[in-house]
Structure formats: C-alpha cells, structure tokens
Amino acid sequence: DTAVSQTPKYLVTQMGNDKSIKCEQNLGHDTMYWYKQDSKKFLKIMFSYNNKELIINETVPNRFSPKSPDKAHLNLHINSLELGDSAVYFCASSHIRTDTQYFGPGTRLTVL
C-alpha cells in the first residue's frame, strides 16, 4: 500500500539514450511534482502538474518532459541523456498545491 511509488529505483544508461521514469500515487491527490537531487544532495523543483496546469522550472532543459496519462500518474521522459543528468529524481504528490507533499522513494539515474 505504498503511497507514492517510482520505477525503476535504479537506472544506468549510456549518454544519448532516451529513458523514462514512472511515478504513481494512490493518495487521490490532484497535484504531482518532479524534483532533482544532485550529487551534493541539493533538491530542486523541476515540474509541478495538476489536471489543469503544468508549471515548468525555467532552468529545466526541454529534453525533460512530464507526461500524465491520468491523475494518479506522472512519468518523466528524458531525451538525449547527458552526463550531467546523473542524479536522484523524486516524484511527489499533494492534495492541492499548498498542501504537504509526499515523496516517492527516488530513482537514482546514472549516465555513463
């Protein structure tokens, strides 16, 4: 009965590949997010999304795109992976944008 789940937990891939990370929440929340945690453990918002609006952090390269097939899922697609994309990616969800966010377990992406 995991609240926010992500797959895979670990992802190792070559530079230039395209990959996806899946996120699912069973909390009935309306808003989902993607965060990136770099090697120094600094966390930064990438996207916030609900069924009405996608808000993109202006610093996120357009190689990253969130896709939401339904309210419970927000997947992250990354095209043309670069070495600098290596990080831990966290999905989170909240009932509304001002509510507490609950995080998934994270996906450690390593680009070789």
Added chain:
Amino acid sequence: AQTVTQSQPEMSVQEAETVTLSCTYDTSESDYYLFWYKQPPSRQMILVIRQEAYKQQNATENRFSVNFQKAAKSFSLKISDSQLGDAAMYFCAYLGGGGADGLTFGKGTHLIIQP
C-alpha cells in the same frame, strides 16, 4: 525568488540529548508554509513537521518541535531525546502561498547521533 538557508552543514549530538537545527528564509510573501523533511540513508524523504505562516503557535510532533519567528524569518527544528534513528539529512523547505513554484529547499544539515 525565495531562498532557504541552513547554515549548519553537519551537527552532532549525544543520544538522549536535545539538538536544534537552524533555518532562515527570505521571502516577500505574507502567506506561506514551512516544512522540515528528513532523509535517512535509505534516501526516502519523510515529512517531519509543517508550519503555516499565519499560525502563531509553533508546530509540534512528538519529540520534534519548531521555533517559528516570522519577523526574523527563522524556522528552527528542535529534536528532544535524540535517538539513533534520528540520524539523517534534514532539509528545511519553503512553499509559497500559491504553491505553484513547488518546494524551495535548503542545502540540508547532516545530523549525527553519538551513542
């Protein structure tokens, strides 16, 4: 843009003692929310405590309490009766009133518990 500053990269405390982690933030908003999250070695982000800026009363969750000083833009976390399981990275986070920009995090404080 809002910023969150955690000035203590690392703190160490003896088991059963009390420790306080510091956090300051900068904002021009009057309506916002503040959080402490814990990240143990498992890397799971776990909510510790939440504070609404409009509430004057400091939030408390069992052994965890905050000292919220709105005028000073300070939001410190006090952990009483420290336990080995409290060892983790602790992140202070800010959420603006509209919430559209997501959480803004500090750089974290690594808390070590000495047995």
